[in-house]
Amino acid sequence: xxxxxxxxxxxxxxxxxxxxxxxxxxxxxxxxxxxxxxxxxxxxxxxxxxxxxxxxxxxxxxxxxxxxxxxxxxxxxxxxxxxxxxxxxxxxxxxxxxxxxxxxxxxxxxxxxxxxxxxxxxxxxxxxxxxxxxxxxxxxxxxxxxxxxxxxxxxxxxxxxxxxxxxxxxxxxxxxxxxxxxxxxxxxxxxxxxxxxxxxxxxxxxxxxxxxxxxxxxxxxxxxxxxxxxxxxxxxxxxxxxxxxxxxxxxxxxxxxxxxxxxxxxxxxxxxxxxxxxxxxxxxxxxxxxxxxxxxxxxxxxxxxxxxxxxxxxxxxxxxxxxxxxxxxxxxxxxxxxxxxxxxxxxxxxxxxxxxxxxxxxxxxxxxxxxxx
Ligand code: G6P
Numbered sequence: 001x002x003x004x005x006x007x008x009x010x011x012x013x014x015x016x017x018x019x020x021x022x023x024x025x026x027x028x029x030x031x032x033x034x035x036x037x038x039x040x041x042x043x044x045x046x047x048x049x050x051x052x053x054x055x056x057x058x059x060x061x062x063x064x065x066x067x068x069x070x071x072x073x074x075x076x077x078x079x080x081x082x083x084x085x086x087x088x089x090x091x092x093x094x095x096x097x098x099x100x101x102x103x104x105x106x107x108x109x110x111x112x113x114x115x116x117x118x119x120x121x122x123x124x125x126x127x128x129x130x131x132x133x134x135x136x137x138x139x140x141x142x143x144x145x146x147x148x149x150x151x152x153x154x155x156x157x158x159x160x161x162x163x164x165x166x167x168x169x170x171x172x173x174x175x176x177x178x179x180x181x182x183x184x185x186x187x188x189x190x191x192x193x194x195x196x197x198x199x200x201x202x203x204x205x206x207x208x209x210x211x212x213x214x215x216x217x218x219x220x221x222x223x224x225x226x227x228x229x230x231x232x233x234x235x236x237x238x239x240x241x242x243x244x245x246x247x248x249x250x251x252x253x254x255x256x257x258x259x260x261x262x263x264x265x266x267x268x269x270x271x272x273x274x275x276x277x278x279x280x281x282x283x284x285x286x287x288x289x290x291x292x293x294x295x296x297x298x299x300x301x302x303x304x305x306x307x308x309x310x311x312x313x314x315x316x317x318x319x320x321x322x323x324x325x326x327x328x329x330x331x332x333x334x335x336x337x338x339x340x341x342x343x344x345x346x347x348x349x350x351x352x353x354x355x356x357x358x359x360x361x362x363x364x365x366x367x368x369x370x371x372x373x
Contacts, residue, residue, distance in 0.1 A: 004156075012157035012250070012360045016346045017208060020201035022152035022162035023339060026169040027197060035191065037177045041147040044128050049181045052102045055082040056127075058090050058118040059106040060370070062160040062245065063167055066132075067106050068238035069338045070171035076335065077179045077193075087118035097127040104174070105131045108155060108163040109369035110138025119143055132170045134163050148174055157361045158368045159249045161346045164242065165204070165339050172197055172336070196333045200340070203330045207343045211327050215344050218309060218325045219351030225276050228253060229267055230345075231260040231297065232280030233290050239280045239311075239338045243345030250363045251352035260297050273305035280341055281312035281319055283334060291318075298322045311341050 008014035030038050042049075055074060057067035064086055071082040085095070087105075091114060097103070103122040107115045110133040119129050119140060131144035134152050141147040150166035176193060179185040185193075222228075228247060232240035237259045244257030258267045260279065271277065279298055284291040295318045302308055302322050310323035319326055327344035329337065353360045 009354070010157065010350070010360045012159060012161060012350050015155055015157055015162045016343070016350065018153065018162045019165045019343055019346075020204045020208070022150070022166040023169045023204065024201040025151035025153070026166045027173070027194075028151065030173055031194065035187065037173065037180055037190070037194075039146060039148045039174070039177060041141075043145050046181060048099075048128065049178070051100050052128075052178070052182075053080055053100045054098075055080060055102050055104055056090070056095065056097070056122070057082065057084040057104045057106060058087045058115060058122070059084075060087050060112050060114055062164050062242060063106040063108060063115075065238040065242040065245070066164055066167035066171060067104070068241070069168050069235055070104070070106075070175065072235045073172055073335050074175040074178065077175045078182060078184045080178075080182075087112070087114040091118040091121045095122075097122055097125040099126045099128070101127040103127045103129045104171075105129055105140050105144065106133075106167050106171075107131070107138075107140050108134045108150075108160055108167070110135040110140040111369050111371050112140075113371050113373055116140055116143070130174070132167055132174070134166065156368075158363055158366050159246055159349065159360070164342065168338055169197065169200075193333075196336060200332065200336055203332055203340050204343055206330050207327075207340055211344050212347060214325070215327060215347045216351045218327075219348055219355050221325075222276055223352065223355040226254065227270070227275065228255045229270060229275075229277045230255060230257040230280075231263065231267070231277065231294075232257075233260045233294055234282060235335060235338050236260070236280030236282055236294075236341065239341045239345070240278070242342055243278060243280075243348070246346055246349035247352060249366060250349055250358065250360050251356055252358070252364070253352065260294055263297050263300065268300065268304070271301050271304045271306045275306055276309055277301050277306045278309045278345070279311070279323075281310050281316060283313045283331065283337070284316060284318070285313075285331070288334065295319070295322070311344055
């Protein structure tokens, strides 16, 4: 009903506007008086956590893209290998698991059949499972050895939005927790990172407050585009994948997400006069070498007549020069940037679907939670 939507046009609109609070609530109460990080339920003793030598993330759909972000952050902070695998692939092969492997199951609903079965597959082989889940007491957290709840609140729209930013936030918390237990980072560094994390809701809010009109106008302008390419590098890569997924899910536009470094290995052949290409541009600050690489990708695509949409940091002069449309992000730590970069792409998919006259909350053929095979 209209009342349930709290005055918003759709649940999706409401839930995108809950991105800042989803992040904030997932961070709430994670630091105790000793400054130690807390998870919700941990039935693994500290000795076993210290012994973890590999992480395997299992998930489907949007949750798997949150897992890809987790890989970049956790490997950087904790210095242990992190693999990310789709649950339906993982469960039907012979993954190498030991009691020292921590399997992280990410699921909004906690009921996705493939993720649940993959979790059982891992436990049968003696691995510990930690669930990142948005639904209290669902099957996946019930069957796990540890749980980190995302406190995004109930998500109604089929396309996941606030749960995604909450999952990424929870993955950061897990990374910092492991760094703390394993002594992989100094206490000060962990605190600094937590502080940066705590500033993210406000940065997301800035996007909602200042970029929405630009995004809405862009969607109206692009409504007849036949297909979209989404390109990003490093943590911008999963963001590109998620942006592409959102648009195909609800606007039924043919989209592909790629790692921007793959451009010359295929996607550039698809680039056509006037067709849109979306780039997630890393910050230039700190002489980030990836910035120049993404800009040169933009130049190449531009030279072939594509129209460029960029998600970029405020004040990026190169982006200003080449992009046709820019969704600006405020300055933030590169590893945390997916939390802000995905927001305009969520809005973009929603406005595209709306402009095409579709029901954004209930896309055709899709279910909120896939509990069958
Ligand atoms: C379905 C939903 C997606 C979701 C995926 C995984 O495909 O439409 O939005 O990302 O399932 O769901 P889960 O509840 O496990 O996160």
